[in-house]
Amino acid sequence: PTVFMITPTYARLAQKADLTRLCQTLMHVRNLHWIIVEDSDSKTPLVTRFLKRCRVKSSQLNHTTPAKSLPPKGSHNRTKNRGARQRNVALDWLRETYKPGDVTGVVYFGDDDNTYDIQLFEEMRYTNKVSIWPVGFAGGLKAEGPICENGKVISWHVAWSPGRKFPIDMAGFAVNLDIILTNNNARFDPFGEVGYLEPEFLSNLTTVEELEAKADNCTKVYVWHTQTRKPRVHNEGKVPTSIETKK
Numbered sequence: 001p002t003v004f005m006i007t008p009t010y011a012r013l014a015q016k017a018d019l020t021r022l023c024q025t026l027m028h029v030r031n032l033h034w035i036i037v038e039d040s041d042s043k044t045p046l047v048t049r050f051l052k053r054c055r056v057k058s059s060q061l062n063h064t065t066p067a068k069s070l071p072p073k074g075s076h077n078r079t080k081n082r083g084a085r086q087r088n089v090a091l092d093w094l095r096e097t098y099k100p101g102d103v104t105g106v107v108y109f110g111d112d113d114n115t116y117d118i119q120l121f122e123e124m125r126y127t128n129k130v131s132i133w134p135v136g137f138a139g140g141l142k143a144e145g146p147i148c149e150n151g152k153v154i155s156w157h158v159a160w161s162p163g164r165k166f167p168i169d170m171a172g173f174a175v176n177l178d179i180i181l182t183n184n185n186a187r188f189d190p191f192g193e194v195g196y197l198e199p200e201f202l203s204n205l206t207t208v209e210e211l212e213a214k215a216d217n218c219t220k221v222y223v224w225h226t227q228t229r230k231p232r233v234h235n236e237g238k239v240p241t242s243i244e245t246k247k
């Protein structure tokens with residue numbers, strides 16, 4: 001089966017650094033198709049050039065998050081779900097590109113600033129419906145995720161908003177491609193409540209009982225919700241020219 005990895009991305013100082021690290025991880029993964037969705041009005045030259053050099057099979061899409069759905073300037077309000085619309089564009093692209101049964105595959109939502117062990121992709125590759133595993137540094141814990149026995153989820157290791165039906169980060173599950181292709185309601189609600197993006201998406205597709213436990217009955221961490229600190233470039237004004245960083 002092919003892993004279809006969906007990655008929303010947006011322009012910022014560390015974008016190319018994050019994408020480079022991710023590309024060079026994915027280069028070690030067989031049979032993977034990387035779907036990059038830029039949060040922009042058009043495909044940016046930076047990402048186009050980047051993908052040309054990155055030796056991973058990829059498709060480049062774009063979709064801007066409308067300004068009215070962004071949090072007000074200067075606010076710390078994180079209620080707007082980042083990447084939701086971009087992931088939906090990728091899901092629609094899959095439904096337009098493939099008919100059920102065309103290819104065997106699995107769909108994974110992999111953000112551009114996480115850290116991935118390449119073993120993760122072998123864990124998710126054989127997913128009948130929806131598979132699940134823990135995510136490092138999510139939900140204010142060293143790792144957040146399901147507690148599993150005999151391949152099934154029996155409870156959850158979660159501290160933040162434990163009432164959620166599927167208390168799991170975006171990086172903690174994968175869905176069989178045919179489930180995506182046959183369910184038009186496999187999509188994210190960009191206006192959903194914080195933390196409910198994933199639970200709402202999964203509720204439309206499966207039940208907790210059906211989840212397939214991966215990563216050694218959910219005892220191993222193969223993905224971390226690392227976040228890249230904003231680089232400090234406060235000395236740029238002190239130098240007459242700058243080294244080209246756009247290439």
Ligand code: UGA
Pocket residue numbers: 007008009010038039065078080081082083084086110111112113169170171195197225227
């Ligand atoms: C957490 C979760 O891990 C995300 O999966 C979830 O989408 C997000 O919260 C949310 O609900 O807001 P976090 O690290 O806080 O992630 O978010 P980012 O990594 O900054 O953004 C998630 C993805 O969306 C990234 O791939 C990022 O490049 C992209 N993004 C972010 C955009 O496409 N546009 C933006 O304006 C911001």
Ligand code: MN
Pocket residue numbers: 111113114226227
């Ligand atoms: Mn992130």
